[in-house]
Amino acid sequence: MATEGSGVRKHRTRRPHLFSRELRTLMYGIGDDPLPLTESVDLLDDLVTEYIVDMCHEAAKMATHARRNKIKVDDFKFALRRDPKKLGRVEELLLMSKVIAEARKQFDDGEGGGK
DSSP states (O other), X not given: OOOTTSSOOOOOOOOOOSSHHHHHHHHHHTTOOXXXXXXXXXXXXXXXXXXXXXXXXXXXXXXXXXTOSSOOHHHXXXXXXXXHXXXXXXXXXXXXXXXXXXXXXXXXXXXXXXX
């Protein structure tokens, strides 16, 4: 049995498999069988879910340290500061999100004026 300070994680409660469909597609896209084993998909789903939960906990720690009740995007960026590839991808996705939002706004403005 793992202890709190040993660095070994306690077994977490089972969560519903939230990403199974996407992971099957991803696995096929990188060369796996079109119908990968359910056990493989479940394992990856558990790993992805655990990673996301851990990142959220890290971001929450940063927010608490800054005496805030809400998590901000910068908290996630700070949590990823030691992994330049992931941090770069986050920044790229945030930039693309802004570009898409601006394009939608221009498209909506352009459509509204023509009617």
